[in-house]
Amino acid sequence: MLFLGLLAAAPATTGVSERTRERASYDSEWRMNIGEATGAKAEEFVHEVVAGGKAAGREERIAHFKKALELRPGDPGNVVLEWKMAIMMLQSEPQMMEEGTAVLKHMMETYDHKAYYRMNNGSSGSDSPDMKMVHAAIMLSELTRDDGEAIKHIELAMDNLEWTFHKRTGDVEAIPKPKETESRFSMRPESLENRVAAWEKTVADAKAGKAVGPYEQVFAEAAVRVLVGRRKGEVQEALQGVVDRYAAKAGEPESPVVTAARAEAEKRGMVLVAARVPSSATAPVVAIVATRVGDDLTAGSWWAVPWMWGAVVVFLGTFVGVIVVGRRKRVK
16 A cells, blocks of 8 residues: 555656756756746746757747747747747748748847846857847848848847947946955955956956957947848948947947948958048038038039039028128118
């Protein structure tokens, strides 16, 4: 009788053990990148995520991740699961590819790149969420047929890369200088001199523009290549536009996006001018007009540009008006 009782209890014990193993697997492999699993449906969520990660077939993995997303709707950590789903769908049949594109669009509409910022520059691996929105924007731009819409996705990717670069650079430069030695109870205590030297190098690297994660420069180069592909016949103008748009202020390092644009131009034998950055609040309009005039005169077609004729009319109207007013004053 005792033996039969032990057999009857075995399934329950096995079930608890399995849940424990799933939780341990989730905590070690998933939690850092997709967040905590809490609430009434936490166990189900953990089960679906872990099962999806271990599933052998693509469709089975997608099915598990879909269930997991349903159990934790609206959580920012879901961006990693949606990304994984989108990639698997895009590697499948045409019908599934359309669904994958839809998932990427949902990501762009739902999540905010800034929510995934990490000062450790994405060193947690390829599943780190910090660059998922950038990668999704680049992928979506390649899948979008309309050039205008594709360029908007690319510009968003570049904007996010730029924000991350300057945010991290500022954060690293703001790290306080070490003042004390580590506790003697540390596993590997280090002298104050060594810690200060490491701090000085870290800050110097940031000021030199080296606060870049392992994937960020790669994404910057990919974004520039996609932009160039969408601006056929206007490659130099597109690259110059990147330099102008993301020009560094005085004393700031050049961002990965600008570095990528310059490298692409050099590869193509093109020369980009220094960034045309306005020097005052009134400069933007002057810079735009000067650029337009310079471009049109260089092209030798100023007479064919409607806005140039408008400027001439305004100038002549003002000149004639001044003459008329002057004559009226003399008559009086």
